[in-house]
Amino acid sequence: MTEIEEHGAVATSPAPTAADAPTEQLPALSPGPAGAVDGAAPGGRLVGLETRELSAWFGDHKVLERVSLAMAPGEVTALIGPSGCGKSTYLRILNRMHEMVKTAKLAGEVLLDGADVYAPGRRPADVRSRVGMVFQRPNPFPAMSVYDNVASGLKLAGIKVTKARRDELVETSLIKAGLWIEVRNRLRSPGGALSGGQQQRLCIARSLAVEPDVLLMDEPCSALDPTSTRRVEETIAELRGRLTIVIVTHNMQQAARVSQNCAFFLATHDTPGQIVEAGPTTQLFEDPRDARTADYVNGRFG
Numbered sequence: 001m002t003e004i005e006e007h008g009a010v011a012t013s014p015a016p017t018a019a020d021a022p023t024e025q026l027p028a029l030s031p032g033p034a035g036a037v038d039g040a041a042p043g044g045r046l047v048g049l050e051t052r053e054l055s056a057w058f059g060d061h062k063v064l065e066r067v068s069l070a071m072a073p074g075e076v077t078a079l080i081g082p083s084g085c086g087k088s089t090y091l092r093i094l095n096r097m098h099e100m101v102k103t104a105k106l107a108g109e110v111l112l113d114g115a116d117v118y119a120p121g122r123r124p125a126d127v128r129s130r131v132g133m134v135f136q137r138p139n140p141f142p143a144m145s146v147y148d149n150v151a152s153g154l155k156l157a158g159i160k161v162t163k164a165r166r167d168e169l170v171e172t173s174l175i176k177a178g179l180w181i182e183v184r185n186r187l188r189s190p191g192g193a194l195s196g197g198q199q200q201r202l203c204i205a206r207s208l209a210v211e212p213d214v215l216l217m218d219e220p221c222s223a224l225d226p227t228s229t230r231r232v233e234e235t236i237a238e239l240r241g242r243l244t245i246v247i248v249t250h251n252m253q254q255a256a257r258v259s260q261n262c263a264f265f266l267a268t269h270d271t272p273g274q275i276v277e278a279g280p281t282t283q284l285f286e287d288p289r290d291a292r293t294a295d296y297v298n299g300r301f302g
């Protein structure tokens with residue numbers, strides 16, 4: 001298991017993210033044979049993610065130490081902890097973005113639906129199309145239309161579909177991302193003309209277009225105003241039960257609002273990031289087992 005592997009840089013465009021809006025009818029999950037994306041779990045089954053004894057380095061600097069965590073299928077898991085404790089690194093390991101840094105190394109296992117995403121012969125691009133990512137700053141292609149931004153998720157993943165299927169995926173992705181009502185009459189307008197919150201939901205729609213099993217979100221609201229933040233949180237709530245979500249957030253109220261499970265990471269000046277405590281969010285916030293968790297969630301440090 002814990003054999004240190006070194007991965008070279010991989011030139012793959014990360015699939016991105018985002019969206020929000022008033023109440024919309026969400027379509028039923030229906031990745032039938034025509035809709036299923038290569039490598040996706042059959043029949044739209046919800047898929048869990050797990051790490052076992054995961055350690056990570058940048059050069060000689062060890063930043064994570066034997067992190068084991070199960071992220072439940074269809075639920076939202078929040079990763080919390082002070083700056084520099086390795087949350088983003090952990091997130092990027094889950095979809096093989098860590099290896100895009102030349103000096104990056106890791107040891108341990110990442111299991112998606114029970115299968116190691118770092119197994120020999122497994123292509124990073126395939127992993128990234130099953131495990132999508134939304135970043136801190138909305139990153140749509142600004143000059144590209146709203147429609148093409150969403151469809152670009154398919155293109156980046158190398159997925160070819162008919163025009164009719166593409167139209168359908170763009171619409172359902174925008175609906176799931178909570179943006180459809182706001183953009184349905186401006187699908188040909190540039191993505192860069194949308195507000196920051198709309199752009200983030202557009203990026204979520206772009207990730208959803210490939211029908212991923214897991215969506216990783218790295219502080220997705222940190223660049224947004226409170227109203228846009230609320231919209232994105234509503235989107236996360238609507239996506240719950242439809243795919244597995246892992247979100248890094250510095251906002252304790254947000255972690256409490258959006259997640260069902262929570263993991264508290266901590267590093268010190270001479271120890272790499274580790275999980276101090278993980279479990280149901282209500283337990284971590286209301287009855288933590290570790291005094292450091294209590295101090296952190298109550299804002300006494302970090």
Ligand SMILES: Nc1ncnc2c1ncn2[C@@H]1O[C@H](COP(=O)(O)OP(=O)(O)OP(=O)(O)O)[C@@H](O)[C@H]1O
Nearest residue numbers: 058061063081082083084085086087088089090101
């Ligand atoms: N590309 C990189 N090269 C070298 N070191 C890095 C790189 N990215 C992160 N690190 C280091 O790894 C450690 C963990 O960083 P990481 O960004 O994962 O923490 P974090 O908990 O997400 O922090 P924050 O909450 O501030 O985003 C830090 O010491 C950081 O300096």
